[in-house]
Amino acid sequence: MISSALLALVRCPDCRRPLDDTLGELACPSCGRHYEKSGRDYLDLRPTASFEETTKYLDELVHTDGRYRTVSPPLLMAGIRNDMLRSFLPIGPGDRVIDLGCGSGRMLVWNHGPNVHLVGVDVSPYFAAEAGERIDLIVGDLRRLPLDDGAFTKAYSLDVLEHLSRGDLERMLCEANRVLAPGGRFFVYSHVRKNSTLALGLRAINALARGLERIGLLDLSHDRLRKSDHRNPLVDIDDLHRVTATAGFQISRIRYYTPLVGGFVENILMRIAEQLMARRAMRRSTTDGDSSEGPSSGPGARRTVRADAKRWIADRGVVYAGLRGLTWLMKLDIALFGRIKSGPFFALLVKDGSGGSSGSSGVSRASRARETDLMS
Ligand SMILES: [Zn+2]
Numbered sequence: 001m002i003s004s005a006l007l008a009l010v011r012c013p014d015c016r017r018p019l020d021d022t023l024g025e026l027a028c029p030s031c032g033r034h035y036e037k038s039g040r041d042y043l044d045l046r047p048t049a050s051f052e053e054t055t056k057y058l059d060e061l062v063h064t065d066g067r068y069r070t071v072s073p074p075l076l077m078a079g080i081r082n083d084m085l086r087s088f089l090p091i092g093p094g095d096r097v098i099d100l101g102c103g104s105g106r107m108l109v110w111n112h113g114p115n116v117h118l119v120g121v122d123v124s125p126y127f128a129a130e131a132g133e134r135i136d137l138i139v140g141d142l143r144r145l146p147l148d149d150g151a152f153t154k155a156y157s158l159d160v161l162e163h164l165s166r167g168d169l170e171r172m173l174c175e176a177n178r179v180l181a182p183g184g185r186f187f188v189y190s191h192v193r194k195n196s197t198l199a200l201g202l203r204a205i206n207a208l209a210r211g212l213e214r215i216g217l218l219d220l221s222h223d224r225l226r227k228s229d230h231r232n233p234l235v236d237i238d239d240l241h242r243v244t245a246t247a248g249f250q251i252s253r254i255r256y257y258t259p260l261v262g263g264f265v266e267n268i269l270m271r272i273a274e275q276l277m278a279r280r281a282m283r284r285s286t287t288d289g290d291s292s293e294g295p296s297s298g299p300g301a302r303r304t305v306r307a308d309a310k311r312w313i314a315d316r317g318v319v320y321a322g323l324r325g326l327t328w329l330m331k332l333d334i335a336l337f338g339r340i341k342s343g344p345f346f347a348l349l350v351k352d353g354s355g356g357s358s359g360s361s362g363v364s365r366a367s368r369a370r371e372t373d374l375m376s
Pocket of ligand 1: 013014015031
């Protein structure tokens with residue numbers, strides 16, 4: 001949606017001036033650019049200057065199955081991420097929160113509450129229907145946010161940083177810092193390149209998944225597509241401290257995530273279940289004599305399976321209860337390994353009281369030493 005509260009916060013992405021709102025259209029009084037508003041459930045505020053790097057998420061391929069349109073409850077990895085968000089960044093009345101790289105906007109839907117203003121920004125407009133109806137949405141560039149300075153009390157960004165180049169990561173963090181009020185909090189989930197030895201277990205799980213794929217027990221093509229876009233700009237946790245401090249943040253809390261249970265559940269168990277169900281759907285449609293557009297084709301069958309699974313979850317029956325149980329089991333990864341420094345991490349960044357990105361590295365270093373004790 002496009003609320004009046006959103007219109008008060010948005011700025012021209014090119015010249016950062018407030019926009020004039022007249023006759024169903026927004027216009028920049030400085031550069032004269034117009035932005036369509038009527039009949040839409042999001043604002044397109046991408047900057048004119050085209051950045052040469054674009055994410056493959058723009059590619060329709062990832063979104064061909066249309067699964068982003070409906071929002072299911074947070075389960076499995078999504079459930080873990082959402083639980084960590086709520087634990088690190090409780091969202092309450094009076095908060096103004098921005099989801100940087102919101103994707104379908106499902107996390108905004110899950111965390112919507114009374115007297116909270118939520119805004120989602122993403123590079124592509126593949127928003128869920130429910131998000132479009134209930135949440136303020138912007139198509140924009142994270143490296144040049146079309147939003148006022150200090151507009152938000154909280155921000156979060158999950159599964160985004162790893163898709164950026166080093167330069168873009170620095171730009172994105174500075175922008176996140178700019179749109180936060182002093183003392184504002186920013187929750188991130190991403191990973192650094194340096195792993196712990198625990199990650200060998202993950203590699204074993206992935207090798208097993210590839211082996212099972214070779215004998216046709218599961219299909220990883222969608223995961224490969226999703227990960228083909230990773231640029232992994234962060235070297236290690238020290239590097240994370242450096243790059244966030246330069247952007248004007250301090251890390252106040254961090255937990256690591258080595259999903260051994262999670263990897264087994266999501267990459268093996270769920271994929272096998274999906275493949276078995278897809279085969280059954282294909283067999284059924286062949287005997288029914290459906291066309292090749294339907295579930296008798298591989299991708300078609302998986303689409304049918306996903307739609308079925310979403311329906312079962314919506315019914316809140318046995319499937320939902322089972323997945324809830326598995327999600328609960330997956331929390332073991334945080335309980336057991338959360339303090340072992342490894343690649344994937346959940347971190348809470350706090351905007352320096354002094355604000356901005358200018359020369360506070362000395363302060364940051366000192367407070368970093370203090371935070372090392374807090375990180376337990
Ligand atoms: Zn302008």
